[in-house]
Each structure stands twice: as C-alpha cells, then as structure tokens.
Amino acid sequence: MLERLFHLKANGTNVRRELIAGATTFLTMAYIMFVNPKILSAAGMDPGAVFAATCIASALTTLLMGLYANLPVALAPGMGLNAYFAFTVVPALGGNWQLALGCVFLSGILFLAISLTPAREWLINAIPKSLKLAIAAGIGFFLALIGLINAGIVIASPATLIQEGHLTDPKVLIAGAAFVLIFALAARGIIGAVLIGIIAATVAAVTAGLEPQPGYFGLPPSIEPTFFAMHFSGASSAAIASIVFVFLLIDMLDTSGTLTAVAHQAHLLDAHGNLKNARRALTSDAAGTMIGSVLGTSPVTAYIESAAGVQSGGRTGLTAVTVAALFLASLFFAPLAGAVPAYATAPALVFVAVLMVKGLKDLDWNDLTEAAPALLTALAIPFTFSIAAGIGIGFIAYIGIKLVSGRHRDINAAVAIIALAFAVKIALA
Numbered sequence: 261m262l263e264r265l266f267h268l269k270a271n272g273t274n275v276r277r278e279l280i281a282g283a284t285t286f287l288t289m290a291y292i293m294f295v296n297p298k299i300l301s302a303a304g305m306d307p308g309a310v311f312a313a314t315c316i317a318s319a320l321t322t323l324l325m326g327l328y329a330n331l332p333v334a335l336a337p338g339m340g341l342n343a344y345f346a347f348t349v350v351p352a353l354g355g356n357w358q359l360a361l362g363c364v365f366l367s368g369i370l371f372l373a374i375s376l377t378p379a380r381e382w383l384i385n386a387i388p389k390s391l392k393l394a395i396a397a398g399i400g401f402f403l404a405l406i407g408l409i410n411a412g413i414v415i416a417s418p419a420t421l422i423q424e425g426h427l428t429d430p431k432v433l434i435a436g437a438a439f440v441l442i443f444a445l446a447a448r449g450i451i452g453a454v455l456i457g458i459i460a461a462t463v464a465a466v467t468a469g470l471e472p473q474p475g476y477f478g479l480p481p482s483i484e485p486t487f488f489a490m491h492f493s494g495a496s497s498a499a500i501a502s503i504v505f506v507f508l509l510i511d512m513l514d515t516s517g518t519l520t521a522v523a524h525q526a527h528l529l530d531a532h533g534n535l536k537n538a539r540r541a542l543t544s545d546a547a548g549t550m551i552g553s554v555l556g557t558s559p560v561t562a563y564i565e566s567a568a569g570v571q572s573g574g575r576t577g578l579t580a581v582t583v584a585a586l587f588l589a590s591l592f593f594a595p596l597a598g599a600v601p602a603y604a605t606a607p608a609l610v611f612v613a614v615l616m617v618k619g620l621k622d623l624d625w626n627d628l629t630e631a632a633p634a635l636l637t638a639l640a641i642p643f644t645f646s647i648a649a650g651i652g653i654g655f656i657a658y659i660g661i662k663l664v665s666g667r668h669r670d671i672n673a674a675v676a677i678i679a680l681a682f683a684v685k686i687a688l689a
Contacts, residue, residue: 266330266576273575278332282582285334287452288565289583292318292336293459293590294597295605298410299342300558303350303357308481311597313555316483321548321560326580329540332570333522334583335548338561339612340399341510343406344647345558349503353495361490361553363500367507368549368559374512375542384516386674391654392513393619394634398641398650399510400616407609407641410602411435431560434464439607446611451568454608461604462596468517474599475528480591481598486556491646502685505608507549509557509678512561518562564615629665633658652682 268274297307318336325333330423349360374380380582381579409413410433417423425432442457450456465471492500519542522528535541541562548560569579620638625631637654659679662670 262578263441264444265327266460266578268576271575273573275578277573278576278578279582281332281569281572281579283586284451284572284585285332285563285566285569285574285579286457286586287333288568289336289563290452290586290590291454291458291605291608292339293587293593294600295339296337296557297597298600298605299346299406300357303346303360304355305357305549305556306485308594308598309483309485309487309556310590312481312483312533313486313557315480315587315591317548317552317555317560319589320551320585321544322580322587323584324547325541325544325562326577326584326659328577329537329544330577331519331523331528331537331541332526332574332576332579333519333562333566334569335545335560335562336587337510337515337552337557338563338648339609340403340561340616341507341556341561343403344510345504346646347406347449348646352499352503356494358489358491359494359500360503361486361556362492363503364507364553364559365490366500367504367511368546368553370504370508370544371549371571373509373547374438374508375539375546378511378543380516383674387513387678388630388658388670388675390630390634391621391637391658391675392517393623394637394654395510395513395622395651396466396517396619398638398654399647401638401642402645402647402650403609403616404613405607405645407607407613411439411606411608412603424671428470430470431465431601434461434468434470435603438462438593438604439610440520442607442611443614454611457611457630458600458604461607462600462655465601465604466599469655471599471601472482473594477592478595481594483555488554489556490553496684497619498688502648502681503584505681506651507559509651510647511545511549511561513544515562518547518564518566521564522562522566522570525567526575528575604664629658629661629667629670633661652679652686655679656686 297310300310321335350357353359412425414422415425432544440455442453445453455673519535528536552560623631623634634655636657640653641650654678
C-alpha cells in the first residue's frame with residue numbers, strides 16, 4: 261500500500277528512511293507548538309485552543325501535502341505571519357481577532373484561486389529579488405525585536421523609545437542562556453536544537469521557582485474558543501482588502517521559496533527547474549491556510565525545516581505523513597505547552613530571525629536603486645512594528661528611486677500596482 265501511495269522505490273527510498281526523516285523534520289519544527297500560542301495569546305486568543313489548532317492544522321495540512329502532492333514537506337502556522345496577525349492586524353482591527361481569522365480565510369481562498377492559474381508565477385516573478393529578500397529580512401528583524409522584548413532584554417523608554425532591560429533579572433538570564441544553548445546546538449548540527457532550548461529554559465524557570473511545576477501529559481484542550489470563530493464584518497472593505505493582500509503576498513513568497521529550496525535539496529525539480537506536483541503542493545498550502553483559520557490560527561505555510569528531513573533521506577509524502585502523525589500525538593502534551601513562559605520561547609524567535617535575515621547578503625549593494633529600498637523595507641518593518649507598513653514603504657520607495665534616477669524601465673506592472681495600492685491605503689488612513 262505504501263509503495264502504491266508514495267512510489268518509494270522510484271524515489272530511491274524506503275519506509276524506514278522516510279519515518280526517520282519525518283521524525284527529524286518534526287523535531288526541528290516542534291517549537292511552533294510552544295511559540296504560536298504565546299504569540300497569538302497576545303492578540304487575546306485562548307492559548308489552549310490555539311495550541312490545539314496549531315497541532316491539528318499542522319497535521320491536516322501536512323497530511324494533505326503528503327497524500328495529495330507526495331512531497332516530503334511539512335506545514336504549520338508560519339513564523340512572521342503569526343506575528344503580523346497578532347501585533348499588526350488584530351490591533352488595527354481594534355482587537356477583533358475573529359475578523360483577523362476571517363481575513364486569513366479570505367487570503368487562503370485567493371491563494372487557492374491564484375495557485376490554479378498562471379497568475380501565481382507572474383506575480384511572484386514580477387516582484388524584484390531585492391524586495392523579496394528585504395521582506396523576509398524585515399520579518400526576521402521584527403521577530404527578533406519581539407523575541408528581545410519577550411526575553412526582557414529590550415524594554416520601552418520614554419526618552420529613547422527602547423533601551424536595555426534589567427539584564428540581571430533571572431528571567432533575562434534564563435532567556436540568554438537558552439539563546440546560547442540553541443545556537444550552539446544548531447552549530448553542532450544537533451537535531452531539535454530549538455525545542456531543546458525551549459524545554460531547557462522552562463525546566464530552569466521551574467527549578468528556580470519562577471514558574472509553577474507543570475504537568476506533562478493530559479487530554480487535549482478544547483478547541484471550541486477558536487473553532488469557526490471567524491467572521492467577516494467589523495471593519496471597512498478597504499482595510500480588510502489591505503490585510504488580506506499582505507497575508508496573500510507574504511504567504512505566496514514564503515511558500516514558493518520554501519518549496520523550491522526543499523525540492524532542490526531533495527532532487528525533486530525537473531529538467532527546467534520546476535517543482536514536481538507544484539500545483540498540488542501550492543493547493544495543499546492554500547487549503548492549509550483556510551483550515552487553520554477555521555480551527556483558529558494564523559496562516560499555515562510550508563516550513564524550511566523540512567530540509568532537515570530531506571537531508572536525512574526523506575523523498576516522498578510518507579515523510580510528511582509521519583510529521584502529521586507526530587503533531588496529532590503532541591496534542592496530549594498540552595499541559596507542558598501551557599507551562600512554557602514567553603521568555604523561554606523568546607530565543608526561538610531570534611533563531612528564526614537569523615535564518616530569515618541572512619538573505620540580505622545576496623543583495624546587490626552596489627546598485628543603490630535596489631539596495632536602498634530593500635534596506636528601508638527591512639528596517640521599516642520592525643521600527644514601525646508593522647509588516648504591512650514596512651512593505652508599503654519599501655515598494656513606494658522602490659518606485660520613487662527608480663523614477664527619479666531614470667531607471668523607470670526596471671518598474672513592472674505588478675510592482676507599480678502594489679506600490680499604488682499601498683500609497684492609496686496610506687493616503688486614506
């Protein structure tokens with residue numbers, strides 16, 4: 261049955277190798293079960309329900325990717341997308357996280373529709389490489405800032421906006437030690453470095469008496485507080501359209517880049533460099549975003565951590581099915597997830613930030629018409645504390661610099677439309 265479903269022999273793999281690859285991928289991305297509830301609880305959502313939604317949405321979407329697209333790619337609520345949801349969208353909607361979930365659902369529908377047409381490739385290819393790299397880096401800086409705030413390393417200041425926190429606070433010291441541990445383990449190639457760091461920080465906090473003794477196993481928490489809680493009213497059509505578009509843009513760029521990178525490592529690209537079963541893969545991702553919004557979480561997207569499983573030999577959807585099964589089993593670890601403090605997950609945000617920011621090295625720093633808008637985008641996202649505002653500022657700056665410098669031929673229709681849309685949004689705000 262497994263051979264018929266996944267074509268193991270044709271892909272040069274076997275059941276044992278796929279199971280090991282699946283377990284490897286899961287361990288590298290399991291941190292999302294602890295981090296996502298912490299981030300979305302800042303938006304007023306029930307952390308227990310978000311934990312259940314995270315596990316179930318990850319399992320169902322990854323299962324779909326494995327069975328429908330037959331790819332060794334795992335999916336879960338995206339880092340960056342969850343921060344945009346909690347710290348930009350929900351505050352902009354007056355705390356209405358139910359409407360924010362509705363926006364996620366609408367973006368999933370659009371993603372699905374675009375994935376079935378050539379418009380997907382046109383839109384992705386039309387966005388300049390410099391802005392793609394800048395958006396990823398800006399989201400990385402945004403996550404790093406949130407991580408430093410959660411760790412207590414950075415605090416607010418009436419004089420300088422931000423300043424260093426109380427660096428001798430035990431919580432800050434625990435977060436700092438976890439930060440060192442995570443990066444040291446990752447540098448040594450230890451599987452699950454982020455998960456180990458989060459658990460170690462939680463154990464240290466409990467041992468020091470900063471947190472109560474947690475439970476470890478228990479029945480899954482109720483998903484009822486967030487299940488089908490989304491709705492589609494409570495804000496202007498223009499505001500909703502803007503939010504949906506940013507969700508769509510980030511999700512498409514994230515998914516396309518991740519799928520291409522993982523497929524390249526797994527040798528799953530055809531002679532023309534195209535991903536096998538690309539349409540099915542993107543359909544699975546878009547469906548996952550809709551599934552996640554129904555259950556009660558931010559957009560679900562493909563995880564670059566899938567590359568760890570590929571490196572361990574994963575080549576088919578059986579790897580993804582294994583990840584899905586492990587996410588479902590993790591539902592019974594809800595008591596442990598609920599005991600993890602925000603300062604224990606803070607180093608994980610910084611770790612993900614490092615992975616997202618490193619793309620800036622590929623910018624053409626000698627071309628100021630590309631480098632300047634890119635850097636402005638990457639800095640504006642964290643300093644405005646808004647992914648949407650940062651992207652808008654970056655696209656508008658790109659158009660302006662290109663026009664004034666006489667490089668108008670570098671501007672294509674997609675970039676012009678996106679910049680115009682953001683300019684109208686700013687003018688009407």
